[in-house]
Amino acid sequence: MSVNLLSFDHVAFGYSQARPIFSDLNYQLRRGTLSVILGPNGIGKTTLLYMALGWLQPSAGQVLLENRPLQVYSRAELGRRVSLVPQTERQPYSYTVLEYVLFGRAPHLALFGAPGENDELAARQALARAGIPELAGAYVDQLSGGEGQLVLIARALAQEPRVLLLDEPSAHLDLGNKFRLMQTLSDLRRDGTTILMTTHDPEIALAVSDETVLVDGSGSVTVGTPTDLLTADKLSQLYHLPVGALEIRSSHPGVTLRRF
């Protein structure tokens, strides 16, 4: 079994030819790690995530999952291997949490299939892993922001993916929910789930990541351990901030960040 679960191999991508986002992106996501893609807003973090999902296709180079290009997987095959926790999600109708998490079983079912008892068991296990087994009967449109985010994680876990992608999972969370989320993510990593997530929040990267991927607009990425990369110098360069301002912004009064 290869160490690299997901590889970006000389990948180029841009929404327009005049403004390429990536020109020669090389990056390997190792099995069992929690990696955080860090960078300012609008720099291409979500683009990178969407390429890992297969939703966006590179204009050059390729994205490999377990050494095979993403395009060779069928939709269902890919759905069983890669799952996405979106930043926000439109929920037009009022489902119960269990019904919603059961959607994650779709790639395990036939086109005209519907989830059965085994799928329900998998969904309830996913809810337990996300730390919210008690919410199964609640309605998704009546949850708090933090609970809603955990439900989306549970749905992604119900897919039983090899790699879990999360897009800015902490964006709309208050401090308490942010900590709960980080706890859940580090528990998942300890269970052996490979996680790739985006954030614009260096605290998250420092607190949970094994590896940090800096997207700085140069057309590629810089990869390293959080302690190596998340220095005041590098961060102030990345966010175009004076070092002092950064230090003030990155600490909450009365809260000590710890590494999970």
Added chain:
Amino acid sequence: MNEDASLLKARPDRARKKWVWAVLVAALVLLLALSVFLGRYPQVGFLRLSQLRENLLAQLLVVNVRLPRLLTALLLGMVLAASGTVFQMIFANPLVEPGFLGVSQGAAFGAALAIVFFSASAALVQGMAALFAFAGLGFSYLLARRIRVGSWLLRLVLAGIAVSALFSAGLGIVKYLADPLRQLPEITFWMLGGLASITWTKFLAILPACFLGLTVIFAFRWRLNLLALDETTAFSLGAAPRRERLVMMIAAVLATSAIISVAGMVGWIGLIIPHIARRLVGSDTRRNLPAAILLGGAFGVICDDLARMLMAGEIPLGILTSLLGAAIFILLMARGLGKEVRS
């Protein structure tokens, strides 16, 4: 193992909801049985069993007139409710009905065109209505692919509005050119909708398209849930959202255009019935689609019963479905339409 067993505990509401299905099916069967005997011959009200045994005309009436009409009313309600559910899911919008995207206006334009320019043979009116209903969807789809702003769904809605407006303008021109004494009333009457002219031949002609559409929608009913989600989310769940939405739209419009072609414009069923079904059994389309089909069938039959019973002359079906549909809609709004819909 113990933990697994406790995880699998049946949800308490599951058993409670079983009676809903029993009641729905029983009510529909009873309604159908009663409707066969209901009419204005030999007397206003119910036909007696003795009359059915002895009166040859009554027998012929039931077999050749009431039965095909009743079955078409049933099919009409089922198809419009199922298609309405499909459209409300695909567009993640509870206020959408199967006629939008140029389908209804296309059908009306096609029927009017046949009435005015092609001698108005019944078969031709039906064929043209079905053809242009489908053309409405096709144009909307192709136009949406050309539009360069907004999300895919927004583009489809915009294209649907534009195509509907074009057909509506075309209909205006055809009406203006129509013979005001002969053709114009016919166009108007067609647009009000009705099942007075249904025969076994017409019923059997639309049955395959309706059956095919309903079967595809029914088989796909759980997966329909995924299509109401954001496109990237549906994609990440292993679906091919655009392709699957297109297949579902074609199935829904195939059945809808077949029904419109013989029944004319019958509104509101596709909008209101999916709401009631969601209220009754929840948002999961695995349950509310079959509920909508049963409820829609019952609503179609009730409206048609009223259409042929209330007055000596027929009341156009479309007027009744609008009247009842709008009344129910107002009632639902007053009692909190938003209950099953996220605000």
